[in-house]
Amino acid sequence: MSFHVPEKLRIHTGPMGSDASAGNNGAFLVRCNHGQWVNVIASDGMGWEHVSVSRRDRVPNWDEMCRIKALFWDDEDVVIQFHPRVSDYVNLHPNCLHLWRPIGVELPTPLPLLVGPQGSWGTR
Numbered sequence: 001m002s003f004h005v006p007e008k009l010r011i012h013t014g015p016m017g018s019d020a021s022a023g024n025n026g027a028f029l030v031r032c033n034h035g036q037w038v039n040v041i042a043s044d045g046m047g048w049e050h051v052s053v054s055r056r057d058r059v060p061n062w063d064e065m066c067r068i069k070a071l072f073w074d075d076e077d078v079v080i081q082f083h084p085r086v087s088d089y090v091n092l093h094p095n096c097l098h099l100w101r102p103i104g105v106e107l108p109t110p111l112p113l114l115v116g117p118q119g120s121w122g123t124r
Helices: 062-072
Strands: 026-031 037-043 048-054 096-102
Touching (some): 062 096
């Protein structure tokens, strides 16, 4: 299980530009399955792997977030989207969502049966 960035999608110029020497930190432009683009900022500091995912026109949808999860983590990695206390809200971009995974900690997950019968809606 590992966090990894898609080097070929890294933004190299401008204020968010970087190169491979930045490791898992940087900005990336990702084309999703429907042909639209999402902006991603990735980091792996202070005990967390993290990506922020944004679009100019709207909040990213489920399929876009799944595409980003698949690009930056392995299939069996569990990542989370927090809904923090209102007093902890930070909103620097109105159309941005975040995925997180603590480094070196296995996240608990509910049994799939608690969500519903497996196979009832197909698989990803």
